[in-house]
Amino acid sequence: MKKILCICFWLYSFCGFSQLLNHQPTFTHQDTLRGSITPERIWWDLKFYHLSLKVEPKDSSISGNNLVVYKVLKASQSIQIDLQNPLKITKVTQDGKALKFRRDGNAFFITLNKKQVIGKQESILVYYEGKPRPAKNAPWDGGFSWKKDTAGNWFIATSCQGIGASLWWPCKDHMYDEPDSMAISVTIPKNLTDVSNGRLRKVTENKDDTHTFHWFVANPINNYGVNVNIGNYVHFSEKFEGLKGVLDCNYYVLPEDLEKAKVQFKQVPMMLKAFEHWFGPYPFYEDGYKLVQVPYLGMEHQSSVTYGNKFQNGYLGRDLSRTGWGTKWDFIIIHESGHEWFANNITYKDIADMWIHESFTNYSENLYTEYYYGKEAGAAYVIGTRKLIQNREPIIGFYNVNAEGSGDMYYKGGNMLHTIRQIVNDDEKWRGILVGLNRTFYHQTVETQQIENYVSKEAGVNLQKVFDQYLRNTAIPTLEYKSENGVISYRWTNCIAGFDMPVKVAKPSESFQFIYPTTEWKSSGITGTELKVDENFYVNLKKI
Missing domain, CATH: 2.60.40.1730 (tricorn interacting facor f3 domain)
Structure with missing residues (x-):
């Protein structure tokens, strides 16, 4: 987008301080014609x-x-x-x-x-x-x-x-x-x-x-x-026995890559099995599923997913999480196909809400890893991607001018969803929310508030402050704690006003338990001098 000299400011209120986050550009007439x-x-x-x-x-x-x-x-x-x-x-x-x-x-x-x-x-x-x-x-x-x-x-x-x-x-x-x-x-x-x-x-x-x-x-x-x-192109195909019956899977590749494709594309039915478990039926049985070789990395084109990952695992051979789990599977097959549920089935109305596509699909990488390698592996993968988060601009962009938010919609968005899963604290309930999203908003275009409201309602927890903190703000909340006379007190800082997300903490060598911090000091009977926070929550911890 073209930024021009006239600049206005967004002022965000945080816990105990105010911070000027970023400049809001003035958009052009063409931006409005395209985006509104x-x-x-x-x-x-x-x-x-x-x-x-x-x-x-x-x-x-x-x-x-x-x-x-x-x-x-x-x-x-x-x-x-x-x-x-x-x-x-x-x-x-x-x-x-x-x-x-x-x-x-x-x-x-x-x-x-x-x-x-x-x-x-x-x-x-x-x-x-x-x-x-x-x-x-x-x-x-x-x-x-x-x-x-x-x-x-x-x-x-x-x-x-x-x-x-x-x-x-x-x-x-x-x-x-x-x-x-x-x-x-x-x-x-x-x-x-x-x-x-x-x-x-x-x-x-x-x-x-x-x-x-x-x-x-x-x-x-x-x-x-x-x-x-x-x-x-040369073509080969197979049938996948899925939740809605037989799904036709068709593959188109260059002749010199046919044998490599026949090996690498065995991950497609594995992907479909995992994602139908987490998200419900593949949304386009009537149109089939295709994976098509192209001269670029890949894209989530509906029922015609494009592929250019050079028939290797990882992201062009690299593990984005640096944990080892990201080279267990082909990034483009998994990520771009995940968009069939979050992008092509559930589609944003305004590109400012592109997180609906990318945060859920980034998190699908974790869920695929978990499905085949276990819950700890999946968690390690998504936590490992945190080093790629920049926290320079909010995830949600500007509305009605065709302006997407920051690239943090991928890794930060995935970690936000992983954090919300911990708050839900029930794996089957969490899976039900993901399946329910694809059923409730089947073949629909949506606004971010619809997704936020649905997740809160089905979780049984008001998550509005959580969404506001991670989607509309760049600060990572810090759990600040102190020990006085052997009693530990805590509060949230570096956060939006009213932030009250529950979080799991533990004393060294003890199991985690929920506490319910607000922006005011409070305690819940925890004694000792040290705390640790469950790393599955995307937060910082600070002792004062």
Whole structure:
């Protein structure tokens, strides 16, 4: 996001002091058009897309159209469709009749001639073309990746989280509204294969030296979850006996990597078994599960998870936790597939709440480790990632301007959830909360408060202060204690006002027990001179 000189400040109140945390930037008109539910978006409910595009590798260009089907919620005659430079919309029609439109940066405002009647379903057909932005460092810098494999064949893929799907196709580029289903038709040279979301319905041969792959997504899908992957793919598959029956698992890799993939991808059914235990059924049985090799690290595209981890365990061979547990499994298979539950099933409405995707999915790495290697191993893994936390900016970003929060949404968010699990103090109850989230918010877009309220309600504990402390603040709470006449007193410091999170402590060589500190000094009959805190809680400890 572009920061400009006008700066205002957020002042956070902590226990016993106030601290200036960070500067709040002023955002641009384009940020608002992209990140808010504008008047030209709110009046229509997206029902269906049929995206048709032709990919021309020789000059890195694309062209095509998108059929946008919608239901009228209230009367309006102007509709916003988003498409980013340097791509351009060339024509828009409704019922075969051309419509006028104007461009405002990356937003197009289309004037509808036909009266829009509340409750009626309508559609527009949007034609577009151009050379989409190339990805400089996918998936972090979104765009088209135009690569070639070792045999000289084109190896092409899209990735666009954050920057937005309108980077490469015209759409309603805000996460709050998803189509109920989607068709994707991709035309490419005949020597290549396209793999996109959902199930392949057919391949049609064209008069020129191209063919078209027709995919259909039976479930709601978020914008950035849509993808195109093009290469000289070979395919293999298997069946997974899951909680909702038989799940089709399909794998697409380059020929030279086939044997390595057959070994490495054995982790997919292991992942599915573990995550169905923790989160409930895989959310997209109708569309199947695919793992697709791409020329970048990987991404959580719905039912079409992309993979570029070089067929090795860890994160490109590294253990992010430095405990040894992170090299027991393939980071991209586990993490990106975990997003099928938290990102693709449960999706944030505003990218400021991206923690809903990344904190839960980061924690899924711990849960996978626990499922196969035990509770202590899982805990060691998530605790080991704390060294990667920076605590420079809050996890939750700014709303309505397409601004995500800090990268601490991964490791700090995972440790926050691990801390909350300790407060719940009942493993089956905790698992029930995770399963319940995916059942209650099945195929929905959500706001952070819905998730926070649900977890508090099902835990039977008001966790609002905990969420505020870890999501909206950068300070790590410190349990401060002192011993006077052999009696230990304690309180929370370096925290928000009213912070009262329970925590487990123990005297040396004794078992842990809960205490209930507030920001005021108190004691609960603990005697002695020293305390230790359960390391499963992400807090600091200080004796005074």
